[in-house]
Amino acid sequence: MDGDFFFNLSVYLDPQAPIVFVASLTTEASDGGLSFSMTFQPLESADRRTPTGSPFDVGPYELSEDGTFTAELPTIVVPGNANPFSGSELEATITLAGTLCAPADFVCGDVTGTAARPVQLDLRGSTFAMDRITDPSSYPAAVINCKKDPARPLP
Template sequence: MPEPGVVDGEFFFNLSAYISPRTPIVFVADLTTEASDGGLSFSMTFQPLESADRRTPTGPKVDVGPYALSEDGTFTAELPTIVVPGNANPISGSELEATITLSGTLCAPADFVCGDVTGTVARPISLNLKGSTFAMERITDPSSYPASVINCKKDPARPL
């Protein structure tokens, strides 16, 4: 388990829906940790990025958390309903409304965090997200984001 603040920073976050796994919805996520109830919790701020370049911020930021980490670093983060602008949705190009849960592991040095996504999409179509994944990699150079990967095996996203 990392110490509070040690793994904090910006991450390139890819959410890969099982219906089109190599075309992730991409965000910059700002991760912060803090001591809580004798353990550690984390919060994130998500900024959607345009699907055309996976770099340009679009729409409002979304704050989520805090979520508790277990002693082995595993977590389940039930996010509130999130609306993603159409220009950040590479699958349909339509505004997306979803309620998702992220399940993964966050351990020091936490330069790469990944796991499973469950939940539902309400718009533009009704869809169960079971079988979807996420992967987030630390941004070490804000002028050059890491390559988009879609899962814990670091399978690459479809190139732009």
């Protein structure tokens, strides 16, 4: 499960325009089970490739035996150039409720929580999808949910 993933957070207002990150995932043994932590690096919305802003660390979160997890992230701030909706800095507190899909190359699930700025918004109904990055020079195609529906192509 350890490695880099192309992380797409798809807000229900415009699900095909995800907020995109590279998420570096690491696992560790904990209390007879497994937990994971992640480092998120926001990417510019214009190309979904160029790092922007500072990376942030979250975790550890427990991973259940069946591959499900709930990750309550601390408040995060995403630079405006990573926000495909308004281009304004985004502040949100989110929870990821997801499933690791065998063979540990795809993780997906639902997003709940709230955005505090640029507008206050309940994020219930949003989704996320993470595809393993096998070649750092070529990220996977952006998908927005567990069905692997594609994100809107970049102009």
